[in-house]
Each structure stands twice: as C-alpha cells, then as structure tokens.
Amino acid sequence: MINKLLIANRGEIALRILRACKELEISTVAVYSEADRDQMHVKMADESICIGPAEANKSYLNIPAIISSMELSGADGVHPGYGFLAENSDFAEQVEKSGYKFAGPSSSVIKIMGNKISAKRFAREAGLPTLPDSEGPVDSNPKKIAKKIGYPLIIKAASGGGGRGMRVVNSEDELEKKLDLTKTEAKAAFGDEEVYLEKFLTNPRHIEIQVLSDRFGNFLHLGDRDCSMQRRHQKIIEEAPSIGIPIKLKEEIYKKCISACKKLEYVSAGTFEFLYQDGGFYFIEMNTRLQVEHPVTESITGLDIVKLQLRIASDEELRIKQEEIELTGHSIECRINAEHSRTFTPSAGLITGFHAPGGIGVRVDSHIYNNYRVPPFYDSLIAKVICRANDREDCRVRLVRALDEMYVSGIDTNIDLHRELLVDQDFVEGKTDLNFVENKVKVPQ
Numbered sequence: 001m002i003n004k005l006l007i008a009n010r011g012e013i014a015l016r017i018l019r020a021c022k023e024l025e026i027s028t029v030a031v032y033s034e035a036d037r038d039q040m041h042v043k044m045a046d047e048s049i050c051i052g053p054a055e056a057n058k059s060y061l062n063i064p065a066i067i068s069s070m071e072l073s074g075a076d077g078v079h080p081g082y083g084f085l086a087e088n089s090d091f092a093e094q095v096e097k098s099g100y101k102f103a104g105p106s107s108s109v110i111k112i113m114g115n116k117i118s119a120k121r122f123a124r125e126a127g128l129p130t131l132p133d134s135e136g137p138v139d140s141n142p143k144k145i146a147k148k149i150g151y152p153l154i155i156k157a158a159s160g161g162g163g164r165g166m167r168v169v170n171s172e173d174e175l176e177k178k179l180d181l182t183k184t185e186a187k188a189a190f191g192d193e194e195v196y197l198e199k200f201l202t203n204p205r206h207i208e209i210q211v212l213s214d215r216f217g218n219f220l221h222l223g224d225r226d227c228s229m230q231r232r233h234q235k236i237i238e239e240a241p242s243i244g245i246p247i248k249l250k251e252e253i254y255k256k257c258i259s260a261c262k263k264l265e266y267v268s269a270g271t272f273e274f275l276y277q278d279g280g281f282y283f284i285e286m287n288t289r290l291q292v293e294h295p296v297t298e299s300i301t302g303l304d305i306v307k308l309q310l311r312i313a314s315d316e317e318l319r320i321k322q323e324e325i326e327l328t329g330h331s332i333e334c335r336i337n338a339e340h341s342r343t344f345t346p347s348a349g350l351i352t353g354f355h356a357p358g359g360i361g362v363r364v365d366s367h368i369y370n371n372y373r374v375p376p377f378y379d380s381l382i383a384k385v386i387c388r389a390n391d392r393e394d395c396r397v398r399l400v401r402a403l404d405e406m407y408v409s410g411i412d413t414n415i416d417l418h419r420e421l422l423v424d425q426d427f428v429e430g431k432t433d434l435n436f437v438e439n440k441v442k443v444p445q
C-alpha cells in the first residue's frame, strides 16, 4: 500500500481523496497555491506545501513543483483528482520515471485518450460505435469532408476539454469561418490547433460507463450514468442509473467497454462517454481519471471508487467479481457552483453563512465553510449534493428537500436553478437531453 500520498489538487476533490486516505491509513501531503492557504484539505492533511502563486499555470499545473514536493515530503504516491494534471501524459510519465505510484492509468494510455482524434481511432478499432467524422485532422478540402459527413456537424479541437473548443456548423457557408475561429481558439487555449469534424446529433443524451481494472487482468464495469443536464457543454446534474434505455442495449455497451479496456490494458478507474440517440450509442471520449460525478455510482454500487483507485495504484488485486456488483436504487447529484443562476457568471468572495443539508440518503462533498473566501482563479464548483433512494422519484424529492435545507450566503450560487430543474415536469418524467437546461433557462441578454 502507498505510505504517503500527495494530493495534486484542491477543492472538494482534494478533500474527497484525503478522506479516502484517512480510511486507508495513508499519510497525506496537501499542495496549495498562495490563494488556497485556507483550503479545508490543507488544514486536515498531515503535511502541506505551498507550490506557487494563485495562477494555476504556476502552481497546480506546475509539474516540477509537484514532483519536487513529492521528493521533499517523501510521498510515494500521487492522486491527481480531476482537471489540472489529471489527464496530462507528461506528468504521468514523470511520475512513472521517478518511481512513484500514480492513481491513474499509464502515461501511454493517457496520451492515446488525451487526443480526441487518436481516442476515436482507438475506439473504432476496439469495436465501439462512433459517429461519422473526418477520421483525422481537417487540413485541406474541408467542404468535401463535411459534405460526406453531412450537416449539421461539430468542429472539435483534438486537444479540447471541459466543454471548450467546439463549434456547431449548420451549413456549408459557415464552415470555413468557424473552422478558422475554432483553430485559433484551440491554439490559444490548448496550444494545439488541430481540429476535426464530427456528425452533430441534435437531441442526444450523454450516457457514460464507469470502468475499473487492476494490474492482474480484472476488468469491471460499474454501470452507467446519465449526464445530459448540462449548461454550456458542462454537466450540472448527473444520475445513476440512466433510465429508459433497454437493459439489453446497456449490457451490450458494457461488454464493448470492457473489451476496449482489455485492448488498452487499462488500469485504474475510467469513464467511456457516449452520446445516445434513437437507440444508438456513439463514443465521444474516454476520461482516464476520476469523474466529478463518481459519487452517484458509489451510491448505487456501495463501492468507494477512490479507495479502489488507491488500492489499484498500490498494486493490489481487485477482490470483487462482476457478478457481485449490484446496481441498486437511484442516485442524483447536483453540482453547486459559485455562479449566478441565470447568467452563469462566476461569483467569488467571502462566504458569510453556510449550512449543509443532511439526513438519510444525503451526501455533501464540499470544501467550503463559514468565512471561507472563494478565490476567483479556479473552477466555480463549491459543493456536490448527492442523494440516494430506492427509486428515482424518491431520490428526486429527497434532493429537492436537501436543497431547501442548504444555505449559502455572501456569494451567488446556482442552488435555485437546480431546484427549478428538479421540479420541472419534464425532468420528473425523465425526458432529459442535452438541450434541456438551455431550453428551460432564459438567460437575460
């Protein structure tokens, strides 16, 4: 087992990882930027090291600072959480070369999946269903390629992520201008201007499959999640299991994901993301890390995904068999962001009052507390409220009850938006797709 783990992240996920370490009796090292001295996980870690100024590039994304913190503290393992360096293959490679344990797959796997073009190529070869696309970067003759795929289509940056670097094209006359724009933005945001074209689906759902595997050839799936409730291509409500999809179709896609994992020689937790429309699944990407929404899967499987990741990273064998994993009940998660409910404008500042909901079936993963100051530099996620119940409707009602109890003052949050969405009749009936939130929310101009 890892003796001392460095948590290369901040916020709720750093705290989540810290809690798993405590339960596994692993010592913890927190790293933090100058803006994050007051982070809850820093207070709770056995040791902590300041790794640089507020800007993520100089702290949480600063590979040399993190590797030297491992040396300094004597940590023998690192968990990257999500975001920041979680899918950076250079970081994973340096961790491997330095002989540290990494709570994630090998750097070569991260590299394949880190580029959307190579990820789709791999997926196709592994037998996963995909949407028609340009099958490589679009350099010359875009109109011809686009015509073959058919409009509408979506331009995607090969190195894009976090819902950025994408643009929908409805007709040929928009194509070249939007291609130039996306390339320029991709170069600025990701340092790579490579883009490709993919068929755009107009009203799909986002369904993803959680997988877990070790170094001993044990490959498991932990069922699926529906993450269709998104704003600006970013998830805000997630649930498990997805509803309304025939079990036979689900079983088929689980099987395909497992064989793709075997082909990849995948080790650790991972997620295959699909669009689902008219009975068809279409692979869009694989996340080679822990997902923000992993708690809904934990709620319906009873498994602790972070502890299992740490055990796998410590070269332990998974002691669970697929037939032993039961998906029971229903779970829904709301991402509480420090942002305006309508405009989605981020809201930093001092939290003057905070009360977390509780009671049966309610889990709150959050790093905030009374008098905590939300810094303006990072992701706006301040809490995840996750409910579990025997069925979807009980779970939904419980979540509404939990949000009614929740109180945050001093900054804007999207609690009201969540509440509105959860009581919307279409949500109640499970009629969710990727357009749901933006169709319901009237954003003032």
Ligand code: ADP
Pocket: 131, 154, 160, 161, 162, 163, 164, 166, 198, 199, 200, 201, 202, 204, 206, 230, 233, 273, 275, 284, 285, 434
């Ligand atoms: P990222 O890596 O930025 O998360 P993804 O490729 O996973 O990008 O796509 C993010 C979201 O963008 C999806 O959940 C969906 O909302 C939308 N999207 C991506 N590809 C398509 C497509 N071909 N058709 C319709 N929507 C899409």
